Amino acid sequence: MVLKCIAIDDEPLALKLIAGYVARFPLLQLVQTFEDAITGAEFLKANPVDLLFVDINMPDITGIDLVRSLDVKPMVIFTTAYKNFAYEGFELEAIDYILKPIDFKRFEKAVEKAIEYHRYKTKPTDEQTDESLYVYSEYRMVKIDLNSIEYIESMEDYIKIHVANAKTILTLMPLKKVLEKLPADKFQRIHRSYIVPISKIRSIQNRKVKLTDTELPVSESYLDFVRNWMKSR
Structure with missing residues (x-):
């Protein structure tokens, strides 16, 4: 199992950091990164992935609006410099929210949640347990x-x-x-x-x-x- 993922953030340094962190997980494959939220959203509509790392506050559209616009939503990990989030973000059922500056241990915890949840959702019915x-x-x-x-x-x-x-x-x-x-x-x-x-x-x-x-x-x-x-x- 390898989870395909992309990262969207208008800060190049944040993208570089996320790319470096993702490279440390054998179960993650970073397909592409985007500094432009609109371009990233267009890519996602044509190329579904398993996991999306996305900033909330971006100049063109917010990460929340971006995720809401997707017909097929991947697992989402929001990255943000702000502690307070819009109520609508709650309804998007994000795997996690990570505050910037992103610490690797915190990033690792969020990724492990995504991997565990993916396994839970994709496990064959006859192997599922109700624990x-x-x-x-x-x-x-x-x-x-x-x-x-x-x-x-x-x-x-x-x-x-x-x-x-x-x-x-x-x-x-x-x-x-x-x-x-x-x-x-x-x-x-x-x-x-x-x-x-x-x-x-x-x-x-x-x-x-x-x-x-x-x-x-x-x-x-x-x-x-x-x-x-x-x-x-």
């Missing part, structure tokens, strides 16, 4: 071990994924969509606002599900699950 969930949070892709999930909570357009011994992860996604990404034999929706891992249910009483450290309500629509769960005990 991880990928979501986008704080402008980058996050991998979550399914066994670490305590419960998932709906917050209107967002969801909060409560993870054991770690910071709660907030992501822009409806509860219904995340449920579709989870193995049906391991997770159950119990309320319009909650999904729980079945293995972490300690007890159910009076329409309340008791987890390890949390108690959550069960709505009328999901009482069949409660009955079936209690019969299996």
Whole structure:
């Protein structure tokens, strides 16, 4: 597996640095670099690649607008000198955002995410396991071990994924969509606002599900699950 990639940045020194970093990864092939965002976008429309390194602030069009214009989007790693990003960038599901000046260790971490995610997405169906969930949070892709999930909570357009011994992860996604990404034999929706891992249910009483450290309500629509769960005990 070799990932074809290009880099777009109006700063020649930044491109030179990225090219040098990419050369240190046997699994990456840098096809071309562009100082002009429009030319780079035109190249991408005719020559799809696996991974794109792109600056956000460029004089002709922004990196965010460039990525949005692509019909076929590669994995994207944004590079920028600014800490604050437009809300629209969140929706582009970037693999990562790297702040300039680009440190190699930080670059390496982003590339490893891209390689791992590519393997996950291209793995044959009969070889896939349901051990991880990928979501986008704080402008980058996050991998979550399914066994670490305590419960998932709906917050209107967002969801909060409560993870054991770690910071709660907030992501822009409806509860219904995340449920579709989870193995049906391991997770159950119990309320319009909650999904729980079945293995972490300690007890159910009076329409309340008791987890390890949390108690959550069960709505009328999901009482069949409660009955079936209690019969299996």
